Structures are given as C-alpha cells and as structure tokens.
Amino acid sequence: MGTHALILLLLGAPLLAVLWSLLVRRLAGWANLLAALVCLPASILLLIGAGRPRQFFDRLLYLDRLGAWVMLCTAAVYLLSSLFALDCMRHGEDTRRLPHFYALFALFAWTMFAAPMANMIGVYWIGIELTTLVSTFLVGYERSAESMEAAWKYIIIVSGGISIALLGTVLLYWGGTFVLGPTYTLDWSTLDAIAPRMPAVLLQVGFLLSLVGYGVKVGLAPMHTWLPDAHSEAPAPVSAMLSGALLNCAMLGIVRFLAATDTAGHGAWPHRVLIALGAASLVVGALFILRQRGVKRLMAYSSVEHMGVVALGFGFGGALGVFGALYHMLNHSLNKTALFIGAGSAVRRFGSHDMQCMGDLPAAMPGFAWLWLAAAVAITGAPPFGLFRSELSVLMAGWQRPGTRWVAVLFLLLLIVIFAGLLDHFRAMFTRPAPAAPAGPLPGVLSGLPLALAVAALLLFGLWWPPLFTHWFGQIAHALGAAV
Amino acid sequence: MLALHLDPVLASLFSLIAISALVLAFVMLGSRWLKDYMLAFAAQSWLIAILSALVGYAGGYAELYFVAALTALFRGLVLPLMLLWVLNRLHVNRELHEIVRPSTALVMGAALVIFAVVVAYRIGHGVGIETRVVILALTVMLSIKLIGFLMLAIRREAISSVLGVLLLENGVFLGSQILVPGMPLMIELVLLFDLLVAVTCFAVLVRYLLSAVGATGSQALQKLAG
DSSP: OOHHHHHHHHHHHHHHHHHHHHHTOTTHHHHHHHHHHHHHHHHHHHHHHOOSOEEETTTTEEEOHHHHHHHHHHHHHHHHHHHHHHHHGGGSSOGGGHHHHHHHHHHHHHHHHHHHHBOBHHHHHHHHHHHHHHHHHHHTTTOOHHHHHHHHHHHHHHHHHHHHHHHHHHHHHHHHHHHHOSOOOOBHHHHHHHGGGSOHHHHHHHHHHHHHHHHHHHTOTTSOTHHHHHHHHSOHHHHHHIIIIIHHHHHHHHHHHHHHHHHTTOTTHHHHHHHHHHHHHHHHHHHHHHTOOBHHHHHHHHHHHHHHHHHHHHHHOHHHHHHHHHHHHHHHHHHHHHHHHHHHHHHHHHTOSBGGGOOOHHHHSTTHHHHHHHHHHHHTTOTTSHHHHHHHHHHHHHHHSTTOHHHHHHHHHHHHHHHHHHHHHHHHHHHSOOSSOOOSOOOOHHHHHHHHHHHHHHHHHHHOOOHHHHHHHHHHHHHTTOOO | OGGGSOOHHHHHHHHHHHHHHHHHHHHHHHOOBHHHHHHHHHHHHHHHHHHHHHHHHHHTOTHHHHHHHHIIIIIIIIHHHHHHHHHHHHTOOBOOSOSSOHHHHHHHHHHHHHHHHHHHHHHHHHHTOOOHHHHHHHHHHHHHHHHHHHHHHHOOBHHHHHHHHHHHHHHHHHHHHHHOTTSOHHHHHHHHHHHHHHHHHHHHHHHHIIIIISOSBGGGOOSOOO
C-alpha cells in the first residue's frame, strides 16, 4: 500500500468513527475500537515505509521516522485504551452521553495523529492547541466539581503556556526573513536549512520560548501543574491517552527545535536547558510520588517523572541518549496505559480515588491485581521490563557525556527513591485489609486483555531489543544530528 | 523588511497604534470592572485590525486586508459580545477578591514593560536592527504578553482568566504584523478560527463552573492539590 493511502487511512479511520458516533450513535464504542484497530497496523506500516523525510498532500503533511515513531506510540495507546473504554465506560451513570464520549475520544486520537504530521510549524502549533481543546471536554466529561476544576485549570494553563510557543514561532519566522526574504513557508525542513544562517539571538530566544511553551504541554517541571489534576479527574481511558500519547506529541516539537539549534552549531547550552528541565521533573515527580494519596495522581506524577527521563535522554544526546529516549517513549506509553487501566479499575471497584480506601487487592480483583503489580514494577525501571533497558541507556548517555556525570548520579538516586516510594504504595494496597468491602464492579475481560497485552509487550521489550528498532533509532539519531 | 523602509508618517502611525494598544493593556490591568476589561480588549483588537490594514497598504500585502476584517469581526465584535453574554448570565460585574490592588498591579506592569524594553534592545542589537519601530514592536509584543500573564496570576474571576489568555495572543498578533507581515495567510486564518473555538470552550466551561462548582472565581477551585 502506498504511503498516501496509509496516511489517509490513519487520518480517516478516527474521523469515520467520530461521524459514526455522532450520527448513528449505536455501537459507538465498537466503531471507535475498529478505528483503533485500523490505526495501529497503519502506523506500523508508515513507520516501516518512512525512510527519508517526505512531504505529502501539497506540502501540508510531513512524515519522518521520528514523527512516525510518535504516531506508533499514539496508535498503541489508542488501541489499548479503546478496548479498556468499552469495559470502563459501561458503568457510568449516564449511558446516553456515551456516543459523545466516543466521538470526542476518536477526535482526540485524530488530533494526535495530525499534529506530528503537520509540515508547517504554525500548523503543528494549531494541532497541539486542538489536542487541548478536544481533551478539555474529555477531562470535564464527568461533570463533577473536581473534573470541572481540572478541565478549567487544564485549558487556562495549557493555552497560556502554548501561546509562549507561538511567540517563539513568530521570532523564528522573523529570523528566517533575513535569509529567505519577507514571505516564505516555515516548515520543519526549512527551519533546519535556515537555522545556521538566521541571526543567532532569534534562534536562541525562539528555541527557549518554544521549549517553555511546548514544555507546558509535555508536563516538564515547573510547568507541570495542570497535569496531575487533568490526569486524575479524566475518565481512566482518557488519562491513559493524555499520559501515554499526548505528552509524546508535544515532546516531538521540542526535539525538532533542539535539532535545529544543533544544526546551527549553538553548542551544548540548549541541551543543558533541556537537561535542567528533565532533572527538575524527576525531582518533582519523586517528591510527589512519595507523599501521594490519590492513586491516579500517583500515576500522573509518574508521568512527570518519565517525561523528565525522555527529556534527559534527548538532552544528553548522542546515540545512546537518543536511542534510550525513543525506546523510553514507547515503553512509557505502554506502561502508563497499563497502570491507568489498573488504577481506573481499582477506583471503580473501591469507589474512591484515595489509596487509603484500597486494601487486599488480590482478593478484591483476583488475577487482575497481579498484572497491575507487574506494571507497577515495570514503571519503576526494574528488570526484566522494557523500561529497565531504556532508562539504563539514558543513564549511560549521561555518564559518558562530559560534565553531566552528576546528573546521571542524581538520576540514579531518584530512580531508587521512586522505586521504593511507588512500590511502597502498592505494598500497602496489597497487604493491608480492605477498610470496607469493595462494592464496585469487577474489571471485565476488556480491562484485563489490554492490561495483559501491555505487560506482555513490556516484558518482550525488556528481554529483547528488536534489531529493527536499532536500525530506525540510528536513522532518527542521524537525522537529529547525533554522532552515531 | 518592511519596518526598515517606512515613510515617517506611517512609522509614526504604527508607533501610535502600538503604544495605544499597550495603554489599553494597562487599562485592563488597572480596572476592577469586568466590562472595562472587555471594552479595552475590544478596542485593542480594533487597533490591531487597523494596524493590519495599514501594514497591508504599506507593504502591498493584499491578504492583510482580509486578516484585518476578520480580526475586527471576531476579536473586535464576536468575542466581546460573547463575553458580554456570559457576563450577563453570570451576574458578576467586578473582580471581588483581588489578590493585588489595581494600583499595585499598575506598578508591577510598569516594571514588566521596563524588562520588555531591555529584552527588546538586546534582541534588536543581536539582529543588528535598532530602528524605533522594530524596538517598539518587540517591546509591545513582549509587554502585552507579560501583562497578560500578570493578569492571569492576580485575577481570580473566570472571565478575567479568559481575557488574560486572549490578551496573551493579542500581543503576538500585534508584534507579528509589524515584524513578519509576510507570514502566510493560512496561519492567520486558522489562528482566528482557533481562537473562536477556544472561546466557545471557555463559554461552556464558565457555564459548567457555575452549575457544578457554584462559583465563577478560581478561589473556589482548590479541591485538587498536591
């Protein structure tokens, strides 16, 4: 199948699901699942076919391996959380609003496929803003006071933050006018080409503003404040999409801007800024994981931590850093989906977000609880799961890079803190008696299946690093200007 | 670039508009009446529309007339009317729980403008262009942005937050008209569209906030912490 057809398939399937949910209204969840089932193979084939960066559809879309990799992560999360949604959303009070939920859900997935493929930087900005607009309604879907509060904070903080990135884009465009004249099209490949010749100050300020702007969306500390609220109050399948897919989409922009400063020869300082933000995210994540009570907030702070790891990987750079960061993106997407499936099911079973209200998990959710525990062990970076390999790779990159050895040591220490803190919460939930007999519904097959699939994939990626990934990562690292 | 070869009359007009927009941002900062914010925002949007038309005339960018019309229509008319509608439904007309008094806020705003001037000169120096219009455009762009963030930080009514976010983007619009008039039309169009969608979101949210939380100020939003 040609690349054009695959792109149409990837962008068309979720839109069809949206239309189906709004017009037919019956079986909306299955239509959404069908779209997700189409998107995953389409994104894999796109990734295989994406060799050199190319532009499509009248230079509107842009496809490179990095973008395709991010879309693969999105598609995997979309499929797993669509399966889970069928089970999870069945138990809501108001089933009449479900078609709306699935329409928004599929539209949210669509925006996350569209943004990484945007060719022009302005359109990418719009794509990221669209993801915010659509997901705001999903965060506020339950209409409780808490979820409205989370949705409100989400849209205000993120649109305010992303407008900083708009300022950065304007300054970069201005920089380009010194090279290409007053009117031109600023797309990703143009940015790479003109970066060395534009006034240095504009590239530097433009990069910093974009980093901060998109950093808000990635949830890098100290711009992460919206993230725990939105992730904890959204319905669990949406939390999985926010954490596993959306954060990567915004990270993609940061990585591309970073590559432009590398091409222009601005040396190590852009990397240092990214490393600083990554380290701050790790610290904030670790501290809040230790003293957390809400189970979904715990997962949310873990996302802050893992985006910090990805930022560190790209910040350290070099083949090892980029390889680790890319592998970590996929591993984190799968793992966080698994964790939110577990957390969402536990919240429903016990009727509370508070971990103090949960106890004796093996009896409360037989079988399911152990899979959830496996996912929790995986997220701490323990072997034999995929995150062990990706975090080790990032760690080694930091150790080898001159001047960042202390960051690598800090990284390692914080990982140990997080390992202890996060698993202690799970120990408590597993061993103490339940304060009250759980009254909510048991997780069904459609919750167990995606959880098992994700854990199996993590185990596979931990035991075996696919050689094809190495090949792709090598190409991406080369395109980003890292010495391979 | 356009800003380098302006005839003096146009350059003065540009400067006048930029400075007036900045003054309007201070009007928003110094008032506690929500209708004043809205009127100041509408006036600022009209100024930006006039600026677009002028830049289009001076630089021969025909599409900027279109952008000007859209800016006036959406940001100058539709958005303020929508906000007015929301205001009337919510029965709030002034900021009740101010964190910082308007007079103090004005002083803070002035400090931010000074910071913006310093940054603008640094950028201008780095680019090698230190004409007055360019420095002024940069200054106004950065200061409106900073004042928008200041408003977000010190105001608690939901409407003030919405206007704060809109103000952030007005700054970028204003600066980009002067600095990069050639930025593609499509971007401008979608930005306007995007803004409309954003405000729809805000309007819906404000209504929800009232029905679910029972208040329109963010001081009620303190359940989620830690």
